Amino acid sequence: MRRQLRWTLVLRGAAAVSFGMMALVWPEVTASALALLFGVYALVDGAALLVSAFHREGDRTHRLAHAAGGALGVAVGVTAVAWPGITAPALVVLVGVWAVTTGVAEIWAAVRFRRELHHEWALFLAGAASVVAGALLWARPDVGAIILAQIVGVYALLSGGLALAAARRLHGATTAARPARHARHA
Template sequence: MKPVWLLAARGAAAVVFGVLTLLWPQLTVLALAWVFGAYTLVDGAMLIATAWRHPQERRPAAACAAAGALGVVAGLVTALWPGLTALALVVMAGAWAIVTGCLELWAATRMRHELRHAWWWRASAVVSVVAGVLLWLRPEAGAVAIALVLGVYALITGGLWLAAAWRPGHWCVGELQHAHGLDFVALRAQGPVLGVTTFGRDAPYTRLAVSTPDPEADAAWLQQTTAQNSRNKLSR
């Protein structure tokens, strides 16, 4: 599954969960546990898939995998626990939101140069931690109050993930930090690309990759302009 579809799927799952918890009439603790369990299972699977797609980033990938595994476990426990009480659900949901939020915040911060949606990821992680804290502040809350906190949290995070997945014109623009320096890319999903390797210590980027309709003509123009600038410097 492509990264953009992982983002979209995770966002859509969160929005569906949020709508169900907020609009379900006469929601009971047991019904909320089933819906919450199904959502955390799906969300955990998406996090594990995200970790699998970035094996080169070992520690952030391990954090994603741990958060995903926690989501799967939380989903199974809450969905299969017979006679689950509101207090147990609050404790379980709060712990899941806080721990996964902290793990995702750390992973997103470590991968901020590799992922163009790192800012959105960090924002959703902060919302997750806040939701967990709110749940723990009122452990005696009933099913309706729990559903309100979880529903609002899911709608906000789902909107953030869908916004991260949306790419106007299928453009990918940003910087990529690596061992040899910093690259700048401005690429369409499809089409020809002009790649430029820069030289000199004062150059802000090591390489440039830009989508252009005619890369050969643009490359010739760049070579001509560079040669002209070099001659002008020598003549001074």
């Protein structure tokens, strides 16, 4: 179970960092290009959560949370990709809804599973960054594509870095537990 969670975090983190770098390197992209970039990112993130939900053992509530987050990510991603001519204000609202919803879910998961995950701080911070990014976007839905790209790019880099840190910490916890398990059987 930990190995699968680690790879889900790696995939989500890598997608977020890639999207964040593209959004910051090319902030002058049009709303259409940003919508496509974001759509692909949301699709990858949502698909990773869905795969995790259906291939995961253990807590049913955690699986349902992954499935709901994955379905939201896929729906938002499909919307952004299918509607590339989306205006900047509409894209801001779409990204804001996604960011706040996924952020709240990550904070909830960090609190709910703090004893099991050993990386709750990173998940909590990623969720908080997501909520803050969404709230910033909602506060100013009239921002242009460049400001939108910068806000979302910084959020994606932060969120992706935290997901990768959580995956590394989870890997370390798994590796540290492995010798102890073998020592008991000797």
